[in-house]
Amino acid sequence: MSLSGAVVRRKKVSPLDRDATGRPTLLLDWYDRHRRRLPWRPLAGERADPYRVWLSEIMLQQTGVKTVGPYFEKFLARWPDVEALGRASLDEVLRMWAGLGYYSRARNLHACAVAVRRDHGGAFPDTELGLQSLPGIGPYTAAAIAAIAFGRRTMPVDGNIERVVSRLFAVEEPLPQARPLIQQLATTLLGTTRAGGANSRAGDSAQALMDLGSSICTPKKPACALCPLNGDCVSRARGDQESFPRKAPKKTGALRRGAAFVVTRGDELLVRTRPEKGLLGGMTEVPTSRWLAAQDDKAARTQAPALKGIARWHRKAGVVAHVFTHFPLELVVYTANVAARTRAPDGMRWVPISTLRDEALPNVMRKVIAHGLAF
Numbered sequence: 001m002s003l004s005g006a007v008v009r010r011k012k013v014s015p016l017d018r019d020a021t022g023r024p025t026l027l028l029d030w031y032d033r034h035r036r037r038l039p040w041r042p043l044a045g046e047r048a049d050p051y052r053v054w055l056s057e058i059m060l061q062q063t064g065v066k067t068v069g070p071y072f073e074k075f076l077a078r079w080p081d082v083e084a085l086g087r088a089s090l091d092e093v094l095r096m097w098a099g100l101g102y103y104s105r106a107r108n109l110h111a112c113a114v115a116v117r118r119d120h121g122g123a124f125p126d127t128e129l130g131l132q133s134l135p136g137i138g139p140y141t142a143a144a145i146a147a148i149a150f151g152r153r154t155m156p157v158d159g160n161i162e163r164v165v166s167r168l169f170a171v172e173e174p175l176p177q178a179r180p181l182i183q184q185l186a187t188t189l190l191g192t193t194r195a196g197g198a199n200s201r202a203g204d205s206a207q208a209l210m211d212l213g214s215s216i217c218t219p220k221k222p223a224c225a226l227c228p229l230n231g232d233c234v235s236r237a238r239g240d241q242e243s244f245p246r247k248a249p250k251k252t253g254a255l256r257r258g259a260a261f262v263v264t265r266g267d268e269l270l271v272r273t274r275p276e277k278g279l280l281g282g283m284t285e286v287p288t289s290r291w292l293a294a295q296d297d298k299a300a301r302t303q304a305p306a307l308k309g310i311a312r313w314h315r316k317a318g319v320v321a322h323v324f325t326h327f328p329l330e331l332v333v334y335t336a337n338v339a340a341r342t343r344a345p346d347g348m349r350w351v352p353i354s355t356l357r358d359e360a361l362p363n364v365m366r367k368v369i370a371h372g373l374a375f
């Protein structure tokens, strides 16, 4: 109601209608002063190397900057360019990747390097479309490489950028439905060089938003006082920043249970390689039962490997717990020792415990082996 008593109907303002003038410049000015130093980032004004950008983006999917840093350096020292990585064996790449998790990324990384070397003369395509034709490069990674390495005017939207943008414009729609709108809004934040025109600073704009999301617009207690965009942030003005991005209720997978069998033969351990396709594909593991919801210990125990000379299995106290993206897992660990010369069952092999670090062991298996070999 207005002071004169007339009813005033407010026009519903779409986030896209909001005036974004000035935001791209404020963001880039802030980035020029506060950009993070990261092993894969060139110095200000230098051109980014597509190989480094791609390698870091693949490693950073589902993994934090701190964890990725040493792996990135290790890969770069071993394979300084995509040609070199394209000549490596998958096994070697998987071994080097061990511990980073989500191993399908390593297999795709290798397949992509092979494709760039074989089909593109060792140079990454410089368009989003061309990049997306490569193994393991989805829309986000293609946009990140296109913007950061090739200056294409496109905005890659990761979790950090989703958070910043949804707060800045107070996007009420929940994720994942809100993604197209957030993508559109994020694109309004792309900047140019001070001279403007066709010179894009798209890569810097994207990295500025990534930095802002990870250091200032954090999931809890964002430091809005330090934010270069705080004068024009809708959720900050309302005081409900932490409630963005809106999310649909989560569905978590049911707990799966199983048994793992840690069998030693002197200083050797019995292992096998997981099938190439599927969860932890191509990785090394000790034999396990199937991993099933509502499986009881007795049923899991009956799936122990058939080995001659095992008088009894020793059950270790407690369980090894691990959380995969789609389900949590609990494994009971059984141990046994067999006589020298005991043959490994079909599809399994003995490896010296001292060389286990050279095996492509996923984290869950590292936990199982540590638990099984602990006295």
Ligand code: SF4
Residues within 6 Å of the ligand: 164, 167, 168, 216, 217, 218, 222, 223, 224, 227, 228, 229, 230, 231, 233, 234, 235, 236, 241
């Ligand atoms: S003002 Fe606060 S909530 Fe808004 S974008 Fe900046 S840090 Fe995020």
